[in-house]
Amino acid sequence: MNALPYSGEATTAAAVARVEQGRLARPNGWWGMALFVATEATLFGTIIGTYFYLRFNNLHWPPPGVPEPKLTLPLVLTGLLVATSVPVQFAVVTASRGQLARARAALLLAAIVQAGYLGMQLHLFVHDVHEFPPSGSAYSSIYFTMLGAHHLHVFVGILLIFWILLRTATGLTSYRMNGLRATAFYWYFVNVLALCVVGTQLSPLA
Amino acid sequence: MATTVTEPGLERVERLGRIWVEPRGLLGWLRTTDHKRIGLLYFFTTLAFFGAGGIEALLMRTQLAQPNEKVLSPETYDQLMTMHGVTMIFLFVIPMTTGAFGNYLIPLMIGARDMAFPRMNALSYWLFLASGLFMYASVFMHVAPNAGWFDYVPLALKEFNPGRNIDFYALGLIFNAVSSTAAAINFIVTIFKLRAPGMSINRMPLFCFAMLAVSLSLIFALPSLTIDLVYLELQRNLGFHFFDVAHGGDALLWQHLFWLFGHPEVYIIILPAFGIATSIIPTFSKRKMIAFPLVALAELLVAFIGFGVWAHHMFATGLPTITLVFFAAASMMVVIPSSIQVFAWTVTVALGRPEFRAPLLFIGGFIVFFVLGGLTGIMFAAIPFDQATTDTYFVVAHFHFIIFGAAVFPILGGMYYWFPKVTGRLYHEGLAKLSFWLTFLGTALTFFPMHIIGLLGMPRRVYTYPSSLGWGAYNLSETIGAFILTAGLLLIFGNLLYSRFRGAPAGPDPFFGGTLEWATTSPPPPYNFPVIPTVTSAYPNWDAEDRQADLRRLERGELVLDKGHETPASTVVDAVPDEVLEMPGESPWPLAVAVCTGLLFIMLLTQHYAVAGVFAGFALLCVAAWHAKEPQES
Numbered sequence: 001m002n003a004l005p006y007s008g009e010a011t012t013a014a015a016v017a018r019v020e021q022g023r024l025a026r027p028n029g030w031w032g033m034a035l036f037v038a039t040e041a042t043l044f045g046t047i048i049g050t051y052f053y054l055r056f057n058n059l060h061w062p063p064p065g066v067p068e069p070k071l072t073l074p075l076v077l078t079g080l081l082v083a084t085s086v087p088v089q090f091a092v093v094t095a096s097r098g099q100l101a102r103a104r105a106a107l108l109l110a111a112i113v114q115a116g117y118l119g120m121q122l123h124l125f126v127h128d129v130h131e132f133p134p135s136g137s138a139y140s141s142i143y144f145t146m147l148g149a150h151h152l153h154v155f156v157g158i159l160l161i162f163w164i165l166l167r168t169a170t171g172l173t174s175y176r177m178n179g180l181r182a183t184a185f186y187w188y189f190v191n192v193l194a195l196c197v198v199g200t201q202l203s204p205l206a
Numbered sequence: 207m208a209t210t211v212t213e214p215g216l217e218r219v220e221r222l223g224r225i226w227v228e229p230r231g232l233l234g235w236l237r238t239t240d241h242k243r244i245g246l247l248y249f250f251t252t253l254a255f256f257g258a259g260g261i262e263a264l265l266m267r268t269q270l271a272q273p274n275e276k277v278l279s280p281e282t283y284d285q286l287m288t289m290h291g292v293t294m295i296f297l298f299v300i301p302m303t304t305g306a307f308g309n310y311l312i313p314l315m316i317g318a319r320d321m322a323f324p325r326m327n328a329l330s331y332w333l334f335l336a337s338g339l340f341m342y343a344s345v346f347m348h349v350a351p352n353a354g355w356f357d358y359v360p361l362a363l364k365e366f367n368p369g370r371n372i373d374f375y376a377l378g379l380i381f382n383a384v385s386s387t388a389a390a391i392n393f394i395v396t397i398f399k400l401r402a403p404g405m406s407i408n409r410m411p412l413f414c415f416a417m418l419a420v421s422l423s424l425i426f427a428l429p430s431l432t433i434d435l436v437y438l439e440l441q442r443n444l445g446f447h448f449f450d451v452a453h454g455g456d457a458l459l460w461q462h463l464f465w466l467f468g469h470p471e472v473y474i475i476i477l478p479a480f481g482i483a484t485s486i487i488p489t490f491s492k493r494k495m496i497a498f499p500l501v502a503l504a505e506l507l508v509a510f511i512g513f514g515v516w517a518h519h520m521f522a523t524g525l526p527t528i529t530l531v532f533f534a535a536a537s538m539m540v541v542i543p544s545s546i547q548v549f550a551w552t553v554t555v556a557l558g559r560p561e562f563r564a565p566l567l568f569i570g571g572f573i574v575f576f577v578l579g580g581l582t583g584i585m586f587a588a589i590p591f592d593q594a595t596t597d598t599y600f601v602v603a604h605f606h607f608i609i610f611g612a613a614v615f616p617i618l619g620g621m622y623y624w625f626p627k628v629t630g631r632l633y634h635e636g637l638a639k640l641s642f643w644l645t646f647l648g649t650a651l652t653f654f655p656m657h658i659i660g661l662l663g664m665p666r667r668v669y670t671y672p673s674s675l676g677w678g679a680y681n682l683s684e685t686i687g688a689f690i691l692t693a694g695l696l697l698i699f700g701n702l703l704y705s706r707f708r709g710a711p712a713g714p715d716p717f718f719g720g721t722l723e724w725a726t727t728s729p730p731p732p733y734n735f736p737v738i739p740t741v742t743s744a745y746p747n748w749d750a751e752d753r754q755a756d757l758r759r760l761e762r763g764e765l766v767l768d769k770g771h772e773t774p775a776s777t778v779v780d781a782v783p784d785e786v787l788e789m790p791g792e793s794p795w796p797l798a799v800a801v802c803t804g805l806l807f808i809m810l811l812t813q814h815y816a817v818a819g820v821f822a823g824f825a826l827l828c829v830a831a832w833h834a835k836e837p838q839e840s
Contacts, residue, residue: 008838010786024784025777027397028322035391035425043429046463050433050448051792058454063207135445138454145440145488175836 011172012126015115017098017104019174029178030185037189040153048148048200054138061204062139073124074081078198081192084110088161090183097120100172103180104165111161118154125151143201150190150197157183157190161189215760219736223638226319228792232602237792239324239769240732243793244331245310246628251335252302253699258342259277259293260695264688267652271685272538272740283669284352289345289356292375296382303478304389304424305334307620309415310628312393312732314723315411317402317546317746318774322395325793325832326388332800333385335626340807341378344371351375354667356468357438357448359460369768371441373811376435381807383428390424393417401781402722404741408502411721411744412495415502416481419626420474427470427511431646434463449592458523459603465516472502473512475613478549479576480505482616483569486623487551490566491558494745497550504550511540521589522596530589537587544580546693548573556580563717564638568619571646575611579604580655597667600660606653606750609787618645618698625702626716628711630728631709641697648691655680656686720745725753738765738774741781771837795832799825 007023009015055061062068088108095103129200134144160183167176211219228243229235266286269277278286305600309327313320319329344350349370353362363374399825401410438568440446447453450458488495495501510730517525517533551573560566582604586592593600624634659680663673671677715724724747737756743749759765767774771789774781802825807820 004774004786006769006772006786008772008786011838012674022785024782025399027785028395028775028787031398032323032391035394037385037427039387039391039429042426043433045431046433048461050437050459053459054448054454054456057456062331063454066582090653113401129579129619134440135447138447141437141440141448141455145437145446145704157828162394163833167834173836173838175838179833193739 010177012170013095013098013100016172016174016177019175020096021067024198027178027181029182033185034048034183037185038159040189044149044171044196047142047149048196051142051146051200054142062132063137064141066139067139068204071202074201076200077120078194080113081194084113084117085188087104088184092181095168095172095177095180098125098170105166107112107161107165111122111158111165112137114154114158114161118151118158119136121147121151121154146197147188150193152159153190153193155186160186211757211760214763215736215757218760218766218768222736222766223731224744225768225771228732234792236797237328237330237794238556239320239792240310240788241313241321241324241327242628242730242732243397245306245330246380247306247307247552248301248309248334251338251572252298252306252332252699255293255297255338255342256302259290259298259712260692261381262290262577264692267685267688268291269489269669270671270681272682273671273675273678275670276671280669281352283383285345285348285350287667288351288354288357288375288469288588289341291361291782292341292351293378294821295355295471296379297341299475299609299617300386301334301414301543302617302623303475304386304393304417304420305484307478307482307617307624307809308389308393308420310722311624312396312414312417312780313400313413314627314726314734316397316400316405317722317735317741318396318400319734319738320577320648320789321359321392323392325790326600327392328391328421328793328796330385330392332797333803334382334389336800336804337378337381337385337807340381340804341374344374344378349376352740355577356464357460358464359438361459362438362442363449368666370811374440376439378440379810380432380435381803383432384803385608386424387428390421392426393421394425397421398778399775401724401776402741402746403774403776403783404783405776405781406745407779407781408499408801409632409741409744409746410502412484412498412505413499413721415505416477416484418483419505422476422506422838423470423474423509423512423790427467427474429467431467431471432469434460437463458520458525461520462516465519466513468519469516470512472608473508475609476576477509478615479572479613480508482570482620482623482744485567485615485719485721486565486619486659487554488558488561488745489623491555492718493554494720495547495550496554496557497745501550504546508540511536511543515540518587518592521586521592534587534589541584544576548580564633564642565619567639567642568615568622571642571649572612572619573616575607575615575649579607579612581609582618590726595660595664599656599666600658602666603653603656603660606656610653611649615645616742618695619701623717625705626709626712626721627728627730629709631715632712633705633709637697637701641694641701644694644697645691646693646694648687648689652684652691655684715747716818720748722746725756734785736760736766736768740765766767767826772783793832793835795828798828799832804827 005019007019046090087110091103091106132140134140164180164183228240240355268695269275324672351374352371360366437448440450447455449455449457484495505637509720514536515533517529518537521530622633622638660676666675712728714727722739723740737760739756740752742752771787771791774783775783775787777783802821806818806821809821
């Protein structure tokens, strides 16, 4: 029993690395996030399901007077967002080996790109609201609900990454390492979601 | 050979007591992260809501006792009927079975010292309490939800329901769903990761399988309700269009999403009852459950099939025939796992040496009502029968046999069964048996005649009926039954209250139960077990040699884990010990987060969206403060 890794004592980067390598199974925090992601995925599944349910109930989609979605910019932005999974994964790997400085630099890079993405998306969102307000039709209602929900998730992801950056400024502990893993998991999920959402958003073009 | 505990062992036990003790008094309870205290908080809160839901039911039964009564106005009746449904489902049965029973028992049954996320556990409770108070505020302001617990559009839209009633419903249930989701995640991770060494998944108590199935159902079912409620709020208050045909929406969208949640919800209500039954039956039959793996799989299968049957609530809405046939077939499939369990329960009793004490009597009542309600359930899977009886009292009879007779009877039996564990005292057996017969007769008399008046054509959800139809006698007997039932329930709570102070001492294991909660003292110490138990079978408390080995480990200091607030984490399937976790101790932040969230929802209700944003910010700051103190720093 005494050989078991003890998370309470892992308060330095080197000790965290030992706990990380000594473990057989995934930690509780990983499971908690996995289940949270499962429920969130169901939420988005329902939203996307609603989108197509309403689409098949309408002859014209988007309805007359509402412009078709633009193709290029949403795709480019989504590509940019998904690319930030690379530095996030790099941060997890380096931190679990005890290389905290490299992990934090990667997280900072990811957060800056993500914040840029969110700024651009919010700009587009406001522009679209002025062009075809959500109160106009079922199409615009589900369009803005879906995009709004996703932007909110990106926002939460960025907050989490900033929180981890803030906490790891004073070093790494097992608790923070689990937080980083959970944040990264959430972030990959938001990226998969981005692909599903942009696919749905652009589906009238197909 | 009993092993006696010597000086070093006692010292370790004392040290554990010092490490895990929580402050007494109000402040201690407000900051608590002890799963047993949180379980008790859930218990008393849900009991209060049960009382409220019961009073609502009695008022409705009084109004319906005779034709053309004028006890309640139609509007008041609508509000009471809606709140009765919402209360009993969201504020009583689910939080009682998961929050109270699950919280108190799961860590004890799996040999852990707390839930996987103790502070999130506290948060679940405070959010639940706040959401319940939020919804009940509407009752005192006479603007309680009034469109039924299913809240169908277009009745629930602004045009037809301009008050705040529906906004209380929608926001209150979104709020409640946050609590339930957090609790469900916590249960699953606890069950997966905190099981005692050796408790591989095939040795896990069936109660835990049932709670696992419930929790999985919750995390996959609640989102569709949540998003449905979000759509409803957006349409009511911000002019979005989801449910009105004029702008390309569809009223049936509400029903699809509602029942996509609503039917799994039915199994979320009934599954804990299965879990409680599978705990009580082996103890009082003095043998292991037969077909243990089949019962475990059946519990999970019920939850799974529950996701494929929602449209059987919509057989009368004009869906295409092919859709109806699919859902009818899927609905009939539920019979298979349900029957496996009914046979396993009855055969276990038949093959054992049953001792019909009060908890087992309640399980007997449960099986009777479950079979009767199940049989009418199969009848509804036949589409023509469903279309003939839809919206009649036949449906009310069916689901009350299931939701009251089958879901609540095991809760009542479970209260008696675990009462000695929680209080350290025995309940009064004679009064307990009397209370069973009163509730059993009351339930039968209240809900059985509803089948008949349903077939005679009495519609549900009506506040009165004319005298010329001959329904008066049936309704009167239902009302009398409801009061007998109330007397039975009051006798139960009176018995428990009396026994709490005057009952005979129970000792750790008065019923010779097989699961681990009986291996520790009654009531359990804050750290649950002085030594983390090691498990070699599905009924570890019947393995006397293993329990002796635990005592020897205490002497040697193995698996005592008394360096801090510790519990072991193990691998998911085989429960091989993997890591020693430092668990967080008491914290004021979960309560603070719940308060901020409550204010956020009040601001959403009154449509002060900017202020709501401020409170969301405060809630986030509280979450940050909560996580800033890491477990090893406490």
